[in-house]
Amino acid sequence: MSRITVDGVTKTFGETVALDDVSFEIPDGEFVIVLGVSGSGKSTLLRCMNGLAAPTEGTVTVDGEEVTGPRADVAMIFQQHNIIGQMTAFSNALTGSLNRTGFFESLLQFQDREDKYQALEALDTVGLLDEAQQTARRMSGGQQQRVGIARALVQNPNIMLADEPVASLDPGSSQQVMGYLRTAAEERGLTALISLHQVNLARKFGQRFIGLRDGEKVFDGYRDEFSMDVIDRIYGDIDTEGMFEAEDATDDEEAVA
Secondary structure (H helix, E strand, C coil), X not given: CCCEEEEEEEEEECCEEEEEEEEEEECCCCEEEEECXXXXXXXXXXXXXXXXXXXXXXXXXXXXXXXXXXXXXXEEECCCCCCCCCCEHHHHHHHHHHHHHCHHHHHCCCCCHHXXXXXXXXXXXXXXXXXXXCEHHHCCHHHHHHHHHHHHHHCCCCEEEEECCCCCCCHHHHHHHHHHHHHHHHHHCCEEEEEECCHHHHHHHCCEEEEEECCEEEEEEEHHHCCHHHHHXXXXXXXXXXXXXXXXXXXXXXXXX
């Protein structure tokens, strides 16, 4: 049975069609990249998949159960990190246990020892164990996004969704974050769906690719099918030169004031 099934999902906002009859299935353990330009429907698709938005038509099901709202087994990583700057990396990661401990208990770190161990383990997974007590606001953008990944892992999800997680990062940091996302998914056996616009990152890290254009699915296939013709189908006449970033860019790992 497929872990995720998107069946005929259409989402409209007034007269604007954000998604138009999108369907696909994702089996357990796949690492899927959703590609498309801004406005193609990527974010709307992920919001429908994690229950933050309801489809106008169609359904999303996880393990055979229709998604009608946020689920503890579906973690979401956002473009803007959404972490608390004055808290440490450890404290931010620990808030991933919110669904088990409650809001105030989580903020006051009243979690049990197992939750705290999981937070440290998640920071280790994303290469930040030595920075556990570093204040988040003093970390680089790439490090902050990795804290966001750690927080998602503490949620103990089966599915990990990430909405343009590297859009605001330099090329080196983007590659690091994508590498840690894939490592986390592989080590924990997660099903992952990541939205991107950078073609080279998609080709480097993706197993399967879903292309959206003007809210419609225009491609769904694997690495051996992901050709320049497919890229043209997804991006059309848009200049894709900036979407092929340098592979050897320097990572931004210095702390910021």
